[in-house]
Amino acid sequence: EAQVTQNPRYLITVTGKKLTVTCSQNMNHEYMSWYRQDPGLGLRQIYYSMNVEVTDKGDVPEGYKVSRKEKRNFPLILESPSPNQTSLYFCASSPDSYEQYFGPGTRLTVT
């Protein structure tokens, strides 16, 4: 089944403790992105990647890192999480100009 998977789905952590949210797609898509969704602010793009080893900042990249060492994986790294990064995070992939496929989301709480 064609899909985008994210892990973990739920995470509660403390300020400053490094964490990684994994994202994987099995559709051989070149393009992948990370978004965060917050009430009243909608979905905002954090980072995106156009292919292996090619990444760029989205609208809200501060406090996040990404890497794209393999085509199928695009992990999101929070080196030192803070409470303002509490949010619902989505990974997405797409084959160029076609539709975007979204993962199920990761709900992160930073205390």
Added chain:
Amino acid sequence: KQEVTQIPAALSVPEGENLVLNCSFTDSAIYNLQWFRQDPGKGLTSLLLIQSSQREQTSGRLNASLDKSSGRSTLYIAASQPGDSATYLCAVRPRYSSASKIIFGSGTRLSIRP
């Protein structure tokens, strides 16, 4: 800078009615426009994708139209059902951007009353 707006933010209609959701964007230079559905606390499900060269797309009871010149898209839902209750989001891909660069509206929360 491209901005995407969805009005109203919330809509409640009785079951069986046909309804229209609106999406507007400020820059007509888009590559495509996509409509999504999101259930509470869940991910986004793609409903329809309209390329810039197209005027409309249909899937079952859903019909999406695109008028680039006026910066508007509508999602028409026929014979609404309680299961259609969800938040509907539209998103545009600006023409001069990466395929990963899409801009979302804030969504319309739809409630269908039995």
